[in-house]
Amino acid sequence: xxxxxxxxxxxxxxxxxxxxxxxxxxxxxxxxxxxxxxxxxxxxxxxxxxxxxxxxxxxxxxxxxxxxxxxxxxxxxxxxxxxxxxxxxxxxxxxxxxxxxxxxxxxxxxxxxxxxxxxxxxxxxxxxxxxxxxxxxxxxxxxxxxxxxxxxxxxxxxxxxxxxxxxxxxxxxxxxxxxxxxxxxxxxxxxxxxxxxxxxxxxxxxxxxxxxxxxxxxxxxxxxxxx
Amino acid sequence: xxxxxxxxxxxxxxxxxxxxxxxxxxxxxxxxxxxxxxxxxxxxxxxxxxxxxxxxxxxxxxxxxxxxxxxxxxxxxxxxxxxxxxxxxxxxxxxxxxxxxxxxxxxxxxxxxxxxxxxxxxxxxxxxxxxxxxxxxxxxxxxxxxxxxxxxxxxxxxxxxxxxxxxxxxxxxxxxxxxxxxxxxxxxxxxxxxxxxxxxxxxxxxxxxxxxxxxxxxxxxxxxxxxxxxxxxxxxxxxxxxxxxxxxxxxxxxxxxxxxxxxxxxxxxxxxxxxxxxxxxxxxxxxxxxxxxxxxxxxxxxxxxxxxxxxxxxxxxxxxxxxxxxxxxxxxxxxxxxxxxxxxxxxxxxxxxxxxxxxxxxxxxxxxxxxxxxxxxxxxxxxxxxxxxxxxxxxxxxxxxxxxxxxxxxxxxxxxxxxxxxxxxxxxxxxxxxxxx
Numbered sequence: 001x002x003x004x005x006x007x008x009x010x011x012x013x014x015x016x017x018x019x020x021x022x023x024x025x026x027x028x029x030x031x032x033x034x035x036x037x038x039x040x041x042x043x044x045x046x047x048x049x050x051x052x053x054x055x056x057x058x059x060x061x062x063x064x065x066x067x068x069x070x071x072x073x074x075x076x077x078x079x080x081x082x083x084x085x086x087x088x089x090x091x092x093x094x095x096x097x098x099x100x101x102x103x104x105x106x107x108x109x110x111x112x113x114x115x116x117x118x119x120x121x122x123x124x125x126x127x128x129x130x131x132x133x134x135x136x137x138x139x140x141x142x143x144x145x146x147x148x149x150x151x152x153x154x155x156x157x158x159x160x161x162x163x164x165x166x167x168x169x170x171x172x173x174x175x176x177x178x179x180x181x182x183x184x185x186x187x188x189x190x191x192x193x194x195x196x197x198x199x200x201x202x203x204x205x206x207x208x209x210x211x212x213x214x215x216x217x218x219x220x221x222x223x224x225x226x227x
Numbered sequence: 228x229x230x231x232x233x234x235x236x237x238x239x240x241x242x243x244x245x246x247x248x249x250x251x252x253x254x255x256x257x258x259x260x261x262x263x264x265x266x267x268x269x270x271x272x273x274x275x276x277x278x279x280x281x282x283x284x285x286x287x288x289x290x291x292x293x294x295x296x297x298x299x300x301x302x303x304x305x306x307x308x309x310x311x312x313x314x315x316x317x318x319x320x321x322x323x324x325x326x327x328x329x330x331x332x333x334x335x336x337x338x339x340x341x342x343x344x345x346x347x348x349x350x351x352x353x354x355x356x357x358x359x360x361x362x363x364x365x366x367x368x369x370x371x372x373x374x375x376x377x378x379x380x381x382x383x384x385x386x387x388x389x390x391x392x393x394x395x396x397x398x399x400x401x402x403x404x405x406x407x408x409x410x411x412x413x414x415x416x417x418x419x420x421x422x423x424x425x426x427x428x429x430x431x432x433x434x435x436x437x438x439x440x441x442x443x444x445x446x447x448x449x450x451x452x453x454x455x456x457x458x459x460x461x462x463x464x465x466x467x468x469x470x471x472x473x474x475x476x477x478x479x480x481x482x483x484x485x486x487x488x489x490x491x492x493x494x495x496x497x498x499x500x501x502x503x504x505x506x507x508x509x510x511x512x513x514x515x516x517x518x519x520x521x522x523x524x525x526x527x528x529x530x531x532x533x534x535x536x537x538x539x540x541x542x543x544x545x546x547x548x549x550x551x552x553x554x555x556x557x558x559x560x561x562x563x564x565x566x567x568x569x570x571x572x573x574x575x576x577x578x579x580x581x582x583x584x585x586x587x588x589x590x591x592x593x594x595x596x597x598x599x600x601x602x603x604x605x606x607x608x609x610x611x612x613x614x615x616x617x618x619x620x621x622x623x624x625x626x627x628x629x630x631x632x633x634x635x636x637x638x639x640x641x642x643x644x645x646x647x648x649x650x651x652x653x654x655x656x657x658x659x660x661x662x663x664x
Contacts (some may be wrong), residue, residue: 055323076328083326097317098238103228110231120228144414155325173633 004145006031006163006195011061012051013218014044022046022058023218027197031162034186034196036206039187039215049167052197053088054078065163083108085156087156087194089131089166089185092175095140095148102127102136105154112159126154129191130184153185157192167199182208228259236339238318243307244343247395251347252306255391256354257297260373261290262380263355274363277371277537287448291455292541295509298459299548302506304395306555308340308402309499313566319406329407336403337396339571344395348388355380362540373540420497424465431457462508466501466599473598478628485583489591492563500595503556508599509553511633513545518629522612522622549640556595557644560588564655572660581656588652589645593638600637604630 007029012024021044029035029052032179051063052063054070055078061072065085071079082088095104102123103110103173109119127133130150135143143151149169156164169185170178182205189196206212213220267276269283279289319332355374363372380387434454438447474493482490493500517538524535564571564584575581608630613623 022323076330079323079326079328079331083328088324090324094321096235096321096325099234103231103234104321104325107231107322107327111326111328111331116228159326193581 001199004030007063007065007197008034009048009061009063012048012058012063013060014047014051014058021218022051023222024061025051025215026061027052027213027220029163029195029197030191032195033211034209035198036188036209036212037197037199037215037220038201038206038212040201043160043215044218045215046167047199047218048220049165049199053086053165054082055088063159065073080166083111084159085162087153087159087161087164089156089164089169090150091168091171092145092148095151097140099139100136101132101138101140101143101151104140104149105158107127107155108159123154123158126158127151130154130188141164144151144177145172146181149181150184153181153188157194160192161194163195163197165197168201169198170200170205178202179204228664230337232338235318235322235335236342239315239339240311243311246307247304247343248350250300250307251344251391251395252354253300254297254304254349254394255351255388256358257293257300258387258391259355259380259384260358261293262383263375263378264290264293264385266378266381267375270377272375272377272549274375274377275367275371276375277373277535280373280375281371283297287452291452292433292638293461296544296548298509299506299551301394302502303551303555304344305398305502306559308398309559311562312402312406313562315402315406319403323407329404332403332407333400336406337400340399340402341392341396344399345388345392345610348391348395351388351391352384371536389545401402407423420467420471420501422465422468424461424463424468426461428461429458431455431461436526461507461534463502463505466505467497470501470504470595470598471497474594477594483583483586483590485586486590486594488587489560489585489589490594492560492587492591493594496563499556499559500591501550503559503592504595504599506552507549507637508603510545510549511600511603511637512607514542514549514636515604515626515630516611517542517545517607518633519608519612519626521624522629550636550644553592553596553637553640554644554647555642556592557588560591561648561651561655564588564652567656567659568655571655572658575656576658576661581653584656585645585649585652588648589642592641592645596637596641597634600634604633608633 005028007027009028012022012025013020023044025044025048027035027037027048030137032154037045037048047056051058054063054065054073057071065081068081073081095101096107099107104121105126106116106119106123109122110116114122124133124136127136127150130153132143132147132150132154135147135151140148140151153169156166164185166185170181173181185196185198186208198209200206264280264286267280267286272281275281277289279285279292319327322332323329341536359374359376363374363376367373431454434450434457438454439448442450471494473496474490478487478490478494520538521535524538571584575584608626609623612626
């Protein structure tokens with residue numbers, strides 16, 4: 001790990017009951033870097049992402065973000081770090097069903113006690129940048145999967161994070177929708193100077209990233225040179 | 228844009244809020260009755276009261292009985308928080324992805340349940356007033372009043388209402404924490420329950436020995452009451468572990484598919500089934516004991532009207548509790564099916580008859596309730612009625628028939644409740660649930 005490292009994970013091990021998900025996975029992410037994490041179903045890539053995000057604490061090994069260790073923080077501290085410094089995009093959008101699209105995007109700002117009108121303005125700007133401003137007052141159940149993913153991306157970027165973590169962001173979309181969402185994610189993170197880690201099993205998604213890491217049986221191997 | 232906390236808190240729905248308020252209203256009302264009875268002095272009481280309440284020697288037991296009558300309402304409150312658990316997990320999971328910290332989720336959960344709980348707790352004053360109207364006064368005749376008219380809860384009202392409201396807030400906070408944790412561990416296994424309940428049971432045994440070992444009347448009574456409380460706590464704590472182990476053992480034997488589905492659901496999440504099972508066991512024990520006492524009173528030749536009336540009151544309360552518990556268990560089972568409607572519809576589309584799914588609801592509820600109802604009824608019936616109270620063959624036959632009737636009543640309550648929610652279970656099997664968004 002050097003002074004330009006954003007995220008550093010080493011020797012991660014994680015089990016769920018008697019099922020091992022990670023067996024010594026390691027990963028380093030630098031500022032503005034784009035990394036694809038690839039692997040078969042059940043290889044542990046989603047678990048790795050959740051450990052990188054601080055949602056799960058590994059059973060062994062450690063993760064540091066800008067030198068701060070996750071295991072030295074409480075769950076509330078990790079959640080606040082995630083809210084301020086990172087954005088999280090999951091496969092199915094994970095929008096709160098009872099909130100409007102605008103309220104969903106503004107959620108991290110409201111949790112940071114940003115004044116409601118300012119939060120609404122900023123959220124609206126991001127929805128407009130991602131081409132779904134007209135859906136601001138709609139509920140998640142009323143919009144398509146692709147639109148929900150754009151809203152989730154807007155929510156992930158509304159606080160200006162340094163790192164965005166995406167778990168199969170195009171996994172539930174058709175080919176055209178997947179290409180559009182991926183293009184939006186790449187452009188939006190580039191405009192924010194944010195690093196991007198994408199878990200994917202899609203070759204076309206991985207091909208658009210700077211670097212690829214392969215996860216097999218819970219362990220990581222670099223796969224392919226820096227592009 | 229709406230205030231965030233208000234939106235999140237209101238998502239619980241008016242139905243759940245109303246259920247919470249009703250539960251805390253009856254809980255605080257019954258506790259106010261218990262406090263009124265406790266505040267009766269040891270001197271002469273200027274009103275005719277039910278014998279166990281009028282007699283200072285049995286008053287403690289009567290108070291305990293009134294407090295225990297509030298338990299089914301607390302269980303129903305807990306059960307109502309489990310209704311919609313899947314939806315709450317998804318909502319809280321989405322809030323967590325959006326940046327909410329566990330402390331935020333717990334705070335919203337406490338407000339979501341605490342506010343209706345507080346409203347209901349205050350409503351307990353009306354329940355107390357209503358019980359006083361119904362169960363006190365000249366119309367009670369020779370039986371005597373159950374709720375004292377001359378003595379009220381006094382200044383104890385405030386701590387009682389605050390405690391009930393605080394319990395509601397704590398229950399909501401706990402449910403929110405559970406939902407947040409479920410999102411984190413949803414990719415893995417839930418931790419199986421542990422048999423910690425043996426610890427309070429051991430404490431109950433020790434206190435029971437202290438109580439029967441002699442000593443002053445105060446020590447004996449206090450030890451016995453504490454033993455009963457620990458017995459209830461221990462049985463309730465142990466129930467999830469017992470129920471899960473029973474379900475897993477039952478699965479080793481060949482079973483009808485409906486039973487397999489129901490037993491697997493219990494093994495995966497034994498909490499709701501265990502609580503309902505423990506409550507049903509307690510109700511069966513209470514009902515069978517009441518029948519045994521009625522038989523004993525009858526065989527003594529000159530039945531005490533006051534005693535019989537007390538017993539009938541306890542029996543009615545137990546019957547209402549039974550209906551509440553069985554109903555809530557069946558509703559929970561159907562809700563689990565509704566939460567997993569895509570997988571349920573998939574197995575039906577693959578050839579499993581929808582009737583099997585419907586029957587699995589009944590199988591799950593029977594598997595949760597009967598294993599604890601049978602020993603409860605046996606303990607309160609043949610064991611208590613014959614071995615402890617003494618009696619002849621006729622009395623043994625009567626209490627055994629009574630115990631069997633109690634078990635049959637439990638099964639009937641489950642079957643009726645399952646039949647009532649049948650259409651909801653059928654909705655989970657509808658092929659429309661196979662559609663993807």
